[in-house]
Amino acid sequence: MKYVDLNVRVGELTGGLDPAPYLELLPALSTSLPPGARAFAADQSHYDFAGRRCVKDLTLHQATFLHDGQVLDLRLRHNCWKHDEDLVIRYTGVSDVQIDTPNEPSTWDDLGTLILDETLPHNQGCTHEMAFRPGSVIVTCNDITAEWVEADCPEVQGG
Template identity: 55%
Template sequence: MKYVNLDAQIGDISGVLDPVPYLEQLPALASALPVGARAFATASGHYDFSGKRCVKDLTLQRIRGVGGADGELEITFRHNCWKHDEDLVIHYTGVSSLVTDPPGVDHTLDIGSLVLDEVLPHEIGCSHEIAFWEGTITVVCRDLVATWTAQSDCPVAP
């Protein structure tokens, strides 16, 4: 990640997640992002750790379209019942690059929950780096559209 700090230190506490450097740059970066990427990156609550539409704590459910001739890719993230009531689906168009670490990441590999992400301008559109506790996914594409979809499979508190 260029701006999001996944290992910040606050006082004597290390290992703190800090999106503030990215959020400080985002107003200047946003105008260079494609429309869908801009809407996703600047959405209210995207980096609000207690918010229902914060990406933190989602889990990778599925990657579809890898290697497709149409340059489209879809990544589905499953909600965390303690925090979210919606799944997130990101549809990427004009994909020129998909890099996973470890290589070959798909829905069958447990790479932990999503930590944070960062959307940056790129010469063909944007790059989207997604950090998990045990790996990363980076997509370079023309644009992306993020859709939150309501789910009702979480247990109801008594």
């Protein structure tokens, strides 16, 4: 990640998360992001750790390539103690996908819980980097569409 800090030190503790450097630059960066990526990155609840639509703590459930690899759909599953919806992200005009995990070869199956993400402008449109425990994914594409969809989470929905 270029701006989101995934290893903040607070006193003697390390490993804290701080999206503040990214959020401070986001208004300037967002003018160069495609419309869908801009809306996704700038959503007020995106980095609200206590919020139901914060990306932190989601897990990758499914990755599907469509249209000869030009479209990538990721379905991120909710954490029942925090979310009541799943997040579906569609990347259009995909030109590159990098998966990095401790195990070789790196695969979608080796990614754990999403820590945080960062969307940045790119000459093709944008990049979306997601840090997982363990691993990371970087998608380069023309644009992103993100949609929160109903999840089956009786612990949250039923109270």
